[in-house]
Amino acid sequence: MNATPFWLAGRPATGDEELTVTHPYDGRVVGTAAVPTPEQVEEAVAAAHAVRREAAALPLHVRADALTHVSRRLAERSEEIARLITGENGKPLLWARGEVTRAVATFRFAAEEARRWSGTTQRLDTDPGAVGRMAYIARVPRGPVLGISPFNFPLNLAAHKIAPAIAVGTPIVLKPAPATPLSALLLGELLAETDLPEGMFSVLTVPNDRAGGLVEDPRLPIVSFTGSVPVGWSIRDQVPRKHVTLELGGNGAAVVLPDADLDWAASRIGLFSNYQAGQSCIAVQRVYVDRSVYETFLPKLVEAVNGLVTGDPWDDKTQVGPLVSQDAAERVESWVNEAVEAGAKVLTGGTRDGAAYAPTVLADVPADAKVRNQEVFGPVMLVEPVDGVDEAFDKVNASSFGLQAGVFTRDLDLAFRAHRELEVGGVVIGDVPSYRADQMPYGGVKESGVGREGLLYAMTDYTEEKIMVLTGLPL
Template identity: 35%
Template sequence: MLNNIRDEKGNFKNLINGEWVQSIGGNFIHIKSPLDDSFLGSVPAMTKEEVDVAVKTAKEAQKRWRDTAIYERAEILYRAADIILENEAELSYLMMMEIAKDRKSCRSEVSRTSDFIRFTADTAKNLSGESIPGGSFPGFKNNKVSIVKREPLGVVLAISPFNYPVNLAASKIAPALMAGNSVVFKPATQGSLCGLYLAKIFEAAGTPAGILNTVTGKGSEIGDYITTHKGIDFINFTGSTEIGKRISEITSMVPLLMELGGKDAAIVLKDADLDLAASNIVAGGYSYSGQRCTAVKRILVVNEVADKLIEKIKEKMKKLTVGNPLEKDVDVVPLINSKAADFVWQLIEEAEEKGAKLIVGGKREGNLIYPTLFDRVTTEMRLAWEEPFGPVLPIIRVNDVDEAIEIANKSEYGLQGAVFTENINDAFYIADKLEVGTVQVNNKTERGPDHFPFLGVKSSGMGTQGVRYSIEAMTRHKATVINLSSNK
């Protein structure tokens, strides 16, 4: 499926106005696999002039798309969902090679994306407006009626991250299209091949020319330009808090929907099912090597059960498989690049230097960092506060529930939190006090189901995602007031 989106030299093209066009500037970014450093392809480093064309094209096409019946939009999404499944093996393999995700997770992401697209089409068909009688407000009679409907915003800029290059791209594109918007889609550089593949799927499904356009290039060169472009009406971004804050600082009067970083805490109380807690902590902390915003990133456990919990986590960690997914099925894979691995290693070394007790791991082979667990981590250590985006977990011992809540809330992040307890009153008490978007009770922090609201507070994001919530975020209310003749 990739053949017709590459030129005769093997360079990838971009989808602009329904056609796969070659780079005008002639500059390319070479994509190599984090697994074996093999060359996967080159994507255009687009110029500002090429960005202008993509945005202008989307602007013009959206005028027609907004008048397309919702059931017609839905049929396109249904076809896209089918095509994704038809190409699951090829797309999964490309994902594994491009972002070093294990085979099982790649297949799961592809199938989940198909489900997401289909559910989005179903949900959009069932959204409706409302009518409001004027007489329900004091001082007004029933001779006024407000007819309220939702209208598209215009051109949506969708910026996806490397770690879920298909799912988190589709979770922006599908709701935007169903809401009647056009999309300019900029995938993360590492992950752009998967992004272009996804764009090809939407095109093959019958998305009209100009409704979905792709932009590839370095954020340092065109990032500020595209996010402040006058033709952009909405920005949906998933990525680092640093970049998210930058976008919010330089944009003006453009609504934002952003999913940023996290430092999700798992709070374990003395009455918790420790086997359940340990299983969820290991799965939540080490899958895809912790390269997820919703990964469990620290453990706050009361002193009475800390030792028992550590022993159970150690036993669960022994079952983790580590290595290259090209060679075998693994849980922990190499990190996305050496810069990421270096950062995680710095946090590990600093924790050891300041007296944290290494329980498991602390080993590195290139960009592969073995699953690592520290006990006796204190709030003076960087590992207690910084998001590693890697397979390392700190255990912070606390005296009671309130101390755990206090430490959790001191974080600049507020994405999710988890609490493990058999006491429903304690669960609700903690859920009420945690400054996060979502609290998981007796489960790891995680994204989904995709129709649930998903949001972060503080430095973890802006706005609410989830199928219905995303569609609503990319529309606006429009009221038409009918003034009836006054009754005599």
């Protein structure tokens, strides 16, 4: 099997080593990826640094046309790419196809934002000493970006690093997750079809234990990381003078209040605790149900979970496939077993088959259990009754994480109260915390990270204000 080349300053290249990519469901080899040498990594970073001024001067239409091209090519090759995602990640085709659709939109949104990217003016003659003066304020790139993307959305989360960089005119070096590099390498292939200058992008399949040099390199003053909490904060501690954005983990909570549509809430929570095999930082992990409807809601939730189609990710009907590896499934199994030994009850699920873990609902989970306090990143949720809104919101906030929360209510006053009181980056009313539109600001507080993704918001994060003062104007 020929190794898929990585992308070095816009050119395909191979190194002295290869990564082997296996399918989580059955362990078969689905591809190999070339690994760059240290000298090739240096070449990529040097090229990004060298082209930074040319990149910043690219006309907006050149940036937008490149982004539009990638969006169009993703759409043209959508089924092929979805199967590539399923092959390397193990997520069912249902979700892989959805990921491609989102990536198409991500690049399209970036193209639209690039065409609108412009400076502003400010009159300064509000003070007598500044008569005839006006400021022109533009946002300019902070410098080349190091993007580090995870395995759970190998295409669209790589897109969320690359697309805003191109939109603002700054080079990017992308390091995809070693377990799932093939989708990002395909993005490199599509970018290479554009007229972007050499050095504008590199996609380097660098193993995690060799990434420290990229993080520390002063020629990459921005680090945009999506991944685990410990790794993310260690990066920020490692380079405190860089501009670091972190999209980290969560243990997403859903609140079900008495006025909710219980059937809708049960179906949405059941599905979105388990989509992507729970390997989403906004998957539902904690469910707090008002006691007045708890006994009615609970069987509906268990029924919704039991109705999910599990198994072969290549089957179009499958909703829940394997985790990314057997090690990941074994970790989830150990956390559930630990909670059960401490008194938790398994209402459904609780079994493992290789890399697959059955969708699981737990009740009576102890306060100190990992499945309550840490990010499970697997198809497991806990459910418990609460006495009113105050207790529900207190329990949502009693977490070191704060990414998103969902509140099932039709009460507009409660919706605004939730938005005001919940300590999260986003509140979704009438649905699960797992909802994300790719153009909206997305990110968390507390241990869930710092900074925001979403095209315009990432573009803002990648840039800073630069002012020009014009003097002697007849204002």
